[in-house]
Amino acid sequence: MNPTHPDHLTTPAIEATGLRKAYGDKLVLDGIDLRVPRGTVFSLLGPNGAGKTTTVQILSTLIRADAGTARVTGHDLAADPRSVRAAIGVTGQFSAVDNLITGEENMALMADLHHLDRAEGRRVIAGLLERFDLVDAAGKPASSYSGGMRRRLDIAMTLIGSPEVIFLDEPTTGLDPRSRHAVWQIVRELVADGVTVFLTTQYLEEADQLADRIAVLNGGRIVAEGTPDELKRLVPGGHVRLRFLDPAELARAAQVLGVGQRDDEALTLQVPGDGSVHTLRALLDALDNASVSVDSLTVHTPDLDDVFFAVTGRPEHEKVRTR
Incomplete structure (x- = not known):
């Protein structure tokens, strides 16, 4: 779809209806619906094993849903996966950075994969290295990078292809608070530039800080959805x-x-x-x-922790401790 066409602005970045996925007898997604407006942060929360990563894998064309339909940037996942892949970037829980080569070489590899010519590739890489404060470390092996630097490099590599939608699957897991806040600032800047961010996270504060809308996934279903403030109003107890x-x-x-x-x-x-x-x-x-x-x-006042436990239930060890 032409980004200058009026329909482009009104078409959701992501729209899914009735997505289902099972592995053998284990039902992971039980008919979920999603609608993500362009230029926003949408956060998907849920307990471990709730299906967050499976949702990202389906929407990023890595695996196929058993049932349901989805469109990303107006392109049908099943009918036109190539166009979907051209419009998205994915940063998973585990870094895609190759530790055996330098940061700049990692970026150059991504530029080659996106078929950028040499001059354009150098221009894009230089801009991203500066934007992500990696210029001084660009010539060093990625194995020498801190966790925060590696994550910044990972996201910078994702931006090589100028994606309209970025899937961030638990991007700050294992990072120290300073590095986590640095990633948050990157997300805010991306959205300010018009990029849509689909975020899964274990950190409820992260969703509260970044997300325009939040959906809570539990037992394969969306059990709550709304803005952070709307969700907090669901829970009494202030x-x-x-x-x-x-x-x-x-x-x-x-x-x-x-x-x-x-x-x-x-x-x-x-x-x-x-x-x-x-x-x-x-x-x-x-x-x-x-x-x-x-x-x-x-x-x-009720926070997202209260909302999360209200709609998903508390872990068994916490139930025992609070009796």
């Missing part, structure tokens, strides 16, 4: 925890407010609340009018 220095103040606060979970040993009172300014002001005004002294307060 509260304000008040801490006191004096047991008498705690008792008076419990009497004034009339609600809350009281802990006399910790000298805390947990009061339901959404953490909004209006709620906090009303709460503190009520205590202030009754001359109740509060030492400190903390606000807890």
